[in-house]
Amino acid sequence: MNANSVPELKLGEFLPYKLSVLSNRISRAIADSYEQRFSLKLPEWRVMAVLGEEPGLSASQVAQRTAMDKVAVSRAVNGLLEAGRINRSFDDRDRRRSILSLSGEGEAIYGRIVPLAKRYEEALLEGLNGEEKRQLDSVLDKLARIEHELWE
Numbered sequence: 001m002n003a004n005s006v007p008e009l010k011l012g013e014f015l016p017y018k019l020s021v022l023s024n025r026i027s028r029a030i031a032d033s034y035e036q037r038f039s040l041k042l043p044e045w046r047v048m049a050v051l052g053e054e055p056g057l058s059a060s061q062v063a064q065r066t067a068m069d070k071v072a073v074s075r076a077v078n079g080l081l082e083a084g085r086i087n088r089s090f091d092d093r094d095r096r097r098s099i100l101s102l103s104g105e106g107e108a109i110y111g112r113i114v115p116l117a118k119r120y121e122e123a124l125l126e127g128l129n130g131e132e133k134r135q136l137d138s139v140l141d142k143l144a145r146i147e148h149e150l151w152e
Contacts, residue, residue: 030120038109043068043076044085045113048102051086052110055101062100085109 011017031042040048046066051057057065063073077100080086085106091097102110125133 026124030117033116033120034113038113039083040109040113041076041079043072044080047073047076047080047100048085048106048110048113049117051100051102052107052114056099058097058099080106 027042031045034040034042034045046068047062050062050065054065059073059077060070062068062077063070066073068076077086077088081088083105084103087101087103087106089099089101091099125136128136
């Protein structure tokens with residue numbers, strides 16, 4: 001503790017900081033590849049990735065699943081709509097609720113990016129053995145549950 005009785009914070013040892021930096025580095029490396037090849041920004045890819053796995057979501061649902069800011073999701077959705085990579089329709093019961101899905105072009109791009117993403121993941125995890133991969137997955141799941149319980 002310092003003179004003001006405030007605990008010392010060493011960012012290099014602070015878990016949220018370490019996770020954020022690692023996540024940003026990994027995301028940036030992947031995004032650079034997607035941006036160059038497909039003229040696709042990282043938030044746009046995240047929207048496409050969610051819709052590729054789970055079509056028919058609203059922008060709010062996409063924001064929840066990606067933990068992205070609603071404004072960032074809205075910008076990404078607008079960019080994808082303009083580029084013809086996603087389609088938007090409206091819920092018959094609630095015309096205020098839009099329903100998003102990949103367009104034919106979006107599906108084609110998604111189909112090309114997924115193998116690239118999987119190869120990047122494999123390369124990233126290559127240095128871990130099977131038990132370490134299971135432990136990493138388990139620890140990340142557990143941290144996500146704890147974080148969710150803290151902010152419920």
